[in-house]
Amino acid sequence: MDIQQPVYILAFLCFLIFLSEWLCKYTKLKHLSSSLLVILLGAIAANFGLIPSASNASPVYDSIFQYVAPASIFFLLLGVNLKELRQAGMPMLIAFGIGALGTMVGVTVALQLINYQDVFGENYAAIAGMMTGTYTGGSANFNAIALEYGMVKEGAIFTGIVVADNIMTTIWMLITLSLPALMRRFRKNPETIARRTTRHIEHTDKEELSPLNLGLLVGIVLVTMFISDWLADWSAGQGVGIPSILILTTIALILAQMEFIKRISGAKLLGMFSVYLFLVVVGAFCEVTALAEVGANAIDILVFTGAIVLVHGLIIVLCGLIFKLDWSIVAIASQANIGGSSTALALAKTFKRTDLVLPAILAGALGTGLGTYLGFLVVGIV
Template sequence: MTANPIFILTVLFGLIFASEWLCKHTFLKYISSSLLVIVLGAIVANLNLIPSASDSSPVYDTIFKYVAPASIFFLLLGVNLKQLRKAGLPMLIAFILGSVGTMLGVIIALNAIDYQAVFGDQFAAIAGMMTGTYTGGSANFNAIALHYDVFREGVVFTGVIVADNIVTAIWMVVSLSIPVFMQKLRPHPQVVSGLNGDEHMERENEQIEPMGLALMLGIFSIAILFSDVVAHSLSSVGWNIPSILILTTIALILAQSTRIQNLAGAKMLGMFSVYLFLAVVGAYCEIGALIDVGSNALDILLFTTLIVLIHSVFLIGVSLLIKADWSIVAIASQANIGGASTALALAKSFKRSDLILPAILAGSLGSGLGTYLGFIVAALLGS
């Protein structure tokens, strides 16, 4: 029964429902749905309700091969690069500086631990994953993990995700205090342009019809087939470009079309695909393997913390020299570390309506840029 594909999918869908419900209606709202769905997946797998890593399943292989890339593709369809000029030069400068700080942080943090003992042969891939996720969010993290098969190292993969969630949550709190503290150190006049950010709020509840759903899924099917064909053709002439990178590029190109941007359902399909993928990641976390990684838990947390610490020191240090607006610095840092949603939340917390749209757009830039930077770092460290 537990090996039945329909049963496995039913359980996985139930885990997604449970994680969302618990995060909305219980004290677990302080835990992200992404982390909770991994934990629930690990629990049911270790109770032998669904297959674990050692048992595996064709369902899991299909989700890794198709659903995970779908999550990346659909989420990137919301990246409108044409509007980035509206973010203003100060926000873009701060964001780029934060990205540079992230890359420096990854390299320094990796050498601060015994990375081969902690991450094994996957150290370069994990460095790339952390570069991606701390440049603009988890879509970049997943894209690099998929290419290097890091997700099959279920416990290490989950350990990095848990550390990421902890550090990101802490950094959200720290970011809220940056303008207050730095304003005392070096005051900066805050100019509110009066831009009504509410007009640019993301749609929380997308309404999608069968025709729109068919079109959205059809676009993805064509895109993934095309990326696989192109990647295979390039590899035959010695150009080993990951198909997931080609898929990312296709998504970014399509996202610049107004018609594509107006299609409802991309965000919903992307988030659902992410949760389904993470539920399977949780199923790969067997208790025996969790015990094995326990001794490395502090190293993983140290590695993650150092990345964000070095990122912040670099960004704040340069911002002091260029006399940046501290609210912009904090929001740009959140766009790096947490993505568009946390950057938006920070702008709203600061009551800076003029920075709401730039926060979203900076986060969108990170979603597009992070995958490329992550692959660059992974390739350099792995060479």
């Protein structure tokens, strides 16, 4: 059987996406994220010769990196409504901003704790930007910067960082769960009740997607990708060199504020499927021989990611002490930075703070919109 057949490859990749979602929903593997699981399944399939690996990569993979991955970022950004941010409340926005600053400081400090040029080689700046993006608001930012600097084809190191990221995100979730109760023993800051809203809060992966919406969304993203590439080439000719993915991010955020675009359902569904299709190919680039090389640096990668989260946490807690912020808000804002909207929402529900459910979602959305810009900024700085 010829495993290089494009139809066979696409069919197998889609099956792996289905399998990862099924395992996360109906088995004990539900404690793993679908993103990590789909990478691992892709790596297993490639190393057993069921689909092409990095050494015999298919043109299908290049097409997914070139078209599907940017489209996934675009679709996910269409859910960022900047006008709603005022409903998050100033305390949440202040805590979130402090947390984002803490992430940037953390990345700088973490680089000094390891021999980053030996561990990451010439990719250290890109990895610093990726971690800044993901610990500002989620994996969409991580993927955007990884795409721009070709890190998606560094399958082993990419997967190593994803694994370390998942470990640290889980640990930080446990810490932020206990943070308010712990800090109230030290200093009982006043509780800030967020302004109530009549808006119905719904956070789900389920969306309606009609042929009408599908055709419109796909058409919009393809036009945006064409414009982004054209503007990137034009700016390079002017000696500026603005990354195409940064232009695409900006256009997506502008479109997301338009009422017409907000009424089109299905963008999140397309975004998540596109992300999984992109990540399963990343997994296919993880050959066992390459993973063995990363194994020697596994501790350094864990130290690097752990230090970023630790410095972020110390800064946001210190500012909570100085500005006497509600500890529940501090914990949720930090989780919006490190884990994104989903984990921030889960934290608000765990604290039984229904008044903070919407602010948690909005803070996560702000991180999705802001993280890519901060990531590219850090790439330039380090």
